[in-house]
Amino acid sequence: MEPRDDARLIEQTTRREELLRGRFLHVLRDTVRLPDGGSDTREFVVHPGAVMVVPLLDDGRLVLERQYRHPMGRVMIEFPAGKLDPGEDAWTCGRRELREETGYVAREWARAGVLHPVISYSTEFIEIWFARGLALQQRQLDAGEFLEVFSASLDELLAWCRDGLVTDAKTLSAALWLQNLRSGAWSLQWQASPDAVQPG
Structure with a gap:
């Protein structure tokens, strides 16, 4: 432009x-x-800002969550995400949220960009990070946090977006990224995680 x-x-x-x-x-x-x-x-x-993680399993499936969101009065399908703690950088936040909510740690990470989900009434921004080379460890949910972790294919996710089962703005943005990555129109720059689990 x-x-x-x-x-x-x-x-x-x-x-x-x-x-x-x-x-x-x-x-x-x-x-x-x-x-x-x-x-x-x-x-x-x-809003302090947040990070969303798009976790990619080795078989190509995606790690997603089902979580009740009180303002909506319904269970939503989302990618893992969480707000930044004071003084916390986005990559650290993403690694923390992925581990706490899903139990996964990732060998490699790539920053995709940033989205502003509600520009008319909030300063909120959400950084989009992709994670791959996942290893499952122990979840560490916050007190009072209840969610289900599951996996789905990209085609399943896209169908849910089309059919209105997925309406969360950050997850819809991730679906756009995933479509363009699959087509080869967009790319990511991967980097090793500082706390990656090394193969033994």
Whole structure:
């Protein structure tokens, strides 16, 4: 895309109020000056960011999870993911979440990119990482965390996306990546994990 002048689109914050500071979420209300000189308010959630892991088994199947999501009131099919701890880098977060939620550790990792799942009302970003060379160890779920781990083929996942069984934004983004990797249109740069299990 060619460079564009964004000045005529950008809003300037003139006032900020804190509406909520919870255990997990931080909600703000900004008063903004619009590009035409008018004024409006923007309420949004400040989020620390997260990492999603797309774990690839040696037979080509994918490691997925089924987890109840209270705001949706339903069990969702997702790839493993979790929020960044303070000061934590994304790769460390991805390795931690994969081990805690699924019990797997990976020999190799590749960063695919970043997605912003709710750009109209949250600062949340999710880094997308792929993991392969998986070895199963012990899960370490957080207290109060309940989920089922299972495997599926890419074709099964794509069918679930098509049929509306998978509606989670990050998992849909991963499906796009997986389609383009399979076709050869996109590629990944793999790197060895610093905590990989070495063959004995």
